[in-house]
């Protein structure tokens with residue numbers, strides 16, 4: 299089930315492109331001082347510049363790893379190289395790119411940094427809800443297909459039933475979340491098609507390989523339900 303959702307997530311990421319800013323944020327205070335370190339490489343050690351709290355007053359936070367922090371502009375999100383972790387270079391960025399903000403105070407940039415963090419959190423939350431809704435949608439499609447029911451049952455019966463149950467048990471807010479699950483006729487039809495094509499492909503792959511082993515086992519569980527297990531290798 300995950301592979302269908304992961305495939306979808308990739309498509310969304312590609313579509314949104316570089317608009318999505320995913321970076322390593324500093325600690326909860328947003329102000330962190332990284333220890334001064336050196337990078338050992340081919341016998342040479344390259345000094346790395348560290349981030350100082352006072353750089354936020356210049357409009358810069360930091361990203362990447364603590365061993366080689368990169369200055370990141372809190373206004374436009376531009377990441378500079380570690381070598382640019384110097385007040386004069388950061389000041390130059392603000393003066394050239396955001397001249398109207400060059401005389402802003404530390405509080406202004408603190409507020410901006412917090413707003414950026416809040417935006418990132420709410421975006422991540424939305425993505426998580428969308429992903430869960432996709433998984434739920436595929437699970438419903440799988441159940442419908444396994445039970446040989448018409449794909450239209452999701453929109454006409456399953457969704458209204460779920461909404462009624464959730465509204466009664468957990469309230470209107472929870473119902474709103476359930477309504478985010480894509481269960482339209484077209485979606486369910488497409489997902490069933492997608493899953494059956496995937497099974498077909500797996501079977502044809504096994505056939506193409508020529509050599510396969512089939513192991514079948516049947517038993518009855520404690521409730522008296524017959525069970526059949528099939529392993530194909």
Ligand SMILES: [Zn+2]
Nearest residue numbers: 371373374395
């Ligand atoms: Zn900038």
